Structure formats: structure tokens, C-alpha cells
Amino acid sequence: MKVIVIGAGLGGLALASGLLRAGIDVAVHERDPSPHVRRQGYRLHLSDMGIDALTSVMAPERRAAFLATAHTPSPRFVRFDHTLAGVEVLEHSGLHLSIDRQTLRESLLPEVAETITYGTRLTGFQVVADRVTARFDDGTTVTGDVLVGADGINSAVRGQYLPHARIVGTGLVQLYGKIPVELAEGMDNVFTAITGPGHRVVGVAPTRDYATCSFGARAEDLPAGLNLMTQDQLRSLVMDLTHGWHPLVRRMISQWYDVFPLELRTSVPIPPWQTTRVTLLGDAAHAMSPAAGAGANLALRDAAALTQALTQALAPVLARGGPLIPALRSYEQEMIDSGFAAVRMSAANGARLLGQDPLPSS
Template sequence: MRVIVVGAGLGGLALANGLRGHGIDVAVYERDPSPVVRGQGYRLHLGDPGIDALTSVLAPARASAFLAGAHAPKARFMRFDTALHVVEEHDFGGRHLSVDRQELRDVLLADVNDMINYGRRLTAFRNEAGRVTAYFDDGTTAGGEVLVGADGVNSTVRRQYLPHARVVGTGLAQLYGKISRSLTEDLDNVFSAVTGPGHRVVGVARTRDYATCSFSARVDELPPDLHRMTQQQLKSLVMEMTHGWHPRVRQMLEDWREIVPLALRTSIPVDPWRTTRVTLLGDAAHAMSPAAGAGANLALQDAARLTAALACGGPPIPGLRSYEREMIDSGFAAVRASAANGTRILGQDPLPDRQEDRRTVPRSS
């Protein structure tokens, strides 16, 4: 069996590692011309599901070395007001790690880089006669028995395969960057949030080498051209919007650097679809706002589950059907949880009603 993976993000790379470990023929197609053409982001949160999934798909020695070097924060969420008085505390239990996204990507690339075809943007696919053919913008094609859309929130695979599935804005934008780790000695939690008026939130989370610092607000309170603003302009904007907040918060924002603006979006859950030789993984299926800290965990978990489903032998459809049932349940549950947290803490728009499509079928199919 040959598996075509579209997208070399964390989920696609994790799947490639898992399939390779089981001796399954796999090829990954990535639209970026190289793995270093753009920034990959900063800190990621991994809980038990993500840690277990990563361990299952990576070579044991590589997984052990990476996890041993990761930062382990206190297993709790803390929310403060602008005077840094505690207004909410939640203990999670279990294992939690804060890892650098680029470091995790490098680990996932190490054993599968020879399987990745860079500079290949998918334009369409055809699924017929027990085979899937992928078409790319350079005129080339690739064929296999299974095609996996791991191509993120703007998934080309999803748009063709599930045209009724929508991704919408949350009403929020976020600026995220780095600050010195030393500024957050007493804020070593899975996540710490300082919430102010008008749904303005400063978030902090430590890693081994730095701390991430983010600022989120309603899009109608922010300029429409954030991506055109300089680093100093972005920092000045947020300093103005947090005027009067605790000096500790202001000190962290003064140290803020490598700031990147991002519009926060979310999938709308859809009903289960008829299983074919095309499937989805990670944000391509269930993108969500970061308010639950679950996105990376779900992508890795999807990869581990899909690996197990395809490695069991026999025709692929039964395994894909089992995978999709678990992926849809857990993925859209996380979408709803993230939206609920985002609405309560960040001022996110409520999640729109579920979208249905006449082509969906009962789960017993």
C-alpha cells in the first residue's frame, strides 16, 4: 500500500514517521519550497495524548531524547486580573510539556526528510478504481491507495472532499512573540492569562529557553492592517491597550520581540461522512482556537491513530472508517471545548450551529 500525505506540518510528519516505522510506503508533498522558508511558530503545549502519540510514532531513542529535554511546567491554568490578583485556577493533573515548535518539527523531520517532496502545491485529486491520484500545480501527479489531507486550516483536500465543511473567524486576533524566561519565574504554569476590559488578554507560557507572550483582543478593537505594522508599532499598540495594567505585565510587554499577528479561526463541526480512500488529519479536519491548548495534541493523536489503522493489514477502508469515527469524535469535542473556553476567557464569538450535508451517512455504515 502507498500512502500520499499532503502537508508536512506536525501531523503529516508524525504520520510519515509512524507509517515508515511499520514499513508502509509513504510520500509527503509540501507546498513550501523548503522546511526553512517561513517561521514555524513558538511554544506548543503537549499533554498526555500528544506525548503518548509522539512516543508511538517516533523511533524510541529519538522520542526519549526529545521528551527528556522538554520543559515541564506546573500542571495548572492561572487567570489574573490586571492587578495580578488570581481570579481563576485550574489543576489539570497528568503530564504536561512546553516545547518549541521548530525543535519538534526538526525531530519529526529527522527520519523522513527523504520522503518529502517540497514545492508541490496540491490543486486537486481524483479517487476512482481503488486508487487516488493527486494533481500538483507544477503539472506532476502522484498516485496511491490512500490520500491524507494534512494540509492545515486552509486545506485544499478538505475544500474538494467536504465542500460543506466551513472554517470561520472567531472574532479575535492574536499577536504572539517571545520574552525572556527570567521575567516569568513565578508564572511557570501550562498557561497564565491576564484578562482585562474589552476582552483584552495577555498570555504567558514558559519553555526551556524562553517564554511566549501573546496579546489577544476583538478584531473590531484592532487596526485592520496588523500584518503591515512594524514590530515597534505592534508593541506600541499593545502598550497603549494595556495602559494601567500591573507593572509586571508592562515589563513583559516591553521585552516583547519577534511579534507575529494571527487571525484566530475555528472549524464548525460536521456530521460523519462516508469513508473513502481520502481522509483528513489535524487542522485540515478540526481547526480550533488555541483556548484549549489542544491543537498540536490532536494532530499528533490523529497521526498515531491513523498509523495504527493503516498498519493493521487488509483493505484500507475498514481501518480508515474506524480512524475517522475516533478522529471526528475527539477532534470536534476539542473544537467545542476550545470555543467554549475562548468565549468565556477571550471573548470569542460563540461557535456557529453544526453544518450538515445530505451526503453524510449514519455511523453504522
């Protein structure tokens, strides 16, 4: 069996790692020219779901080395108002870790590096009988038994395969950056939200070496051209928008660094589709705003579940070719149900805490 994976983000890398460990041939194609050209965020939250997924797809020694870099916060979500008066505390069960996104990518990359072709953008694919052929913008093609779209919220695979699937704006923009970890003293939680007037929110979450700090607001309350602003201009903008907030919050913003803006978008849930030799995982299937803290965990869970489904089907596929579609159907049923449930939860949390637009019904 050969599996073609489009996208070398966390989900694609985790899938490739799991498939290689299971003895399945895999070819990963990534449109970026290298794994270091785009800022995609900093700190990530891993729950039991994500940790269990990594356990199943990573070599034990590499997983142990990665987990040794993690930080264990207090297992709770805490919300303050802009004066730092307590508003809400939600306790979480299970294990929760704060990890650095780039560290996780660098932990997954070595085992799968030789399977990745960078700088190849998918232009289309074709399914003929029991084979799938992917075409790329450099004129090359690759043929395999399964094609997996792990290519994120702007998925080219989803665009051809499920053209009716919609991605919509949430009405929100977030600016992501870092602050010195000592400024987050007293906020060592899974996530701390500081909510102010006008649906403006500062989010804080420490890792071992820094604390991630985000500022979110309604898009109409922010000027155009955020991506063209300097770091000083972004800091100055948010200082103006948090005028009158607690001095600690102001101190955080004054020492903000590596800041970049991102429009928050979400998938609109759709009914299950007919299973074929093309499938999706992670944000390519069920992108969501970060209000549920579930995106990375779901992408890793999808990768582990798809690895298991393909591994279980491997021997019969080599003999007869029959059980592959049922295996993929089983994977998709769970992926669609749990993924879109998380999309709805994220939208509800986002509406309550951040002023996110309601999720369209269709």
C-alpha cells in the same frame, strides 16, 4: 501500500514517521518551499495524549533526545486580572510539557526528509477504483492507495473532499511573540492568562529557553495592517492597549520580540462523512482556537491513530484489498468525535475567557 500525505506540518511529519517505521511507503508533498519560511507559533503544550502519540511514531532514541529539550511546568491553568490579582486556578492531572514547535519539527524531519517534496501545491485529486491520484501545480502527479489531508486549516484536500465544511473567524486576533524567561517568574504553569478590560488577554507560558507571550483582542479593537507593522509598532500598539495594567505585564510587552499577528479561526463541526480512500487529520479536519490547548495534541493523536489503522490493515490489503475502508472508517469515527468535541470545548473556553464569537450551529 502507498500513502500520499499532503502537508509537512507536525501531524503530517508524525504520520510519515509512523508509517515509515511500520514499513509503509509514504510520499509527503508540502506547498511551502522549505520548512523554515513561515512562522506558525513558538511554544506548544503537550499532554499525555501528545506524548503517547510521539512514543508510538518516533524512534525511541530520537524521541528521548527531543523530550530532553522539554520543560515541565506546574500542571495547572492560572488566570489573573490585569492587576495580577488571582481570579482562577484549574489543576490538571497527568503529564504536561512545554516544548518548542520548531524543535519538534526538526526532531521529526530527519527520519522522513527523503519522503518530502517541497514547493508542490495540490490542485486536485481523483479516486478511481482502488487508487487515488493527486495533481500538483507543477504539472506532476502521484498515485497511491490512500490520500491524507494533513495540510492545515486552509486544507486543499478538505476543500475538494468536503466542500460543505466551513472555517469561520472567531472574532479574535492574537499577536504571538517571546519574552525572556526570567520575566515569567511566578507564572511557570501550563498556561497563565492575564485578562483585562474589553476581552484583552496576555498569555504567558515558559519553555526552557524563553517564555511565549501572546496578546489577544477583539479584531474590531485592533487596526488594519498588523502584518505590515514593525516590531516597535506592534509593541507600542499593545503598550497603549494595556495602559494601566500591572507593571510586570508592561515590562513583558516592552521586551517582546519576534512578534507576529494571526487571525484565530475555527472549524464548524459537521456530521460524519462517507469513508473513502481520502481522509484528513489535525487542523485539516478540526481546526480550533487555542483556548483549549489541544490542537497539537490532537494532530499528533490523529497521526498515531491513522498509523495504527493503516498498519493493522496492511497485510489483508496486500492480499485482497477489503479491510482498508473499515480501518479508515474506525479511525475517522474517533477522529471526528474527539476532534469536534475539542472544537466545541475550545469555542466555549474562548467565549468565556477571550470574548470569542459563538460557534455556529451549522
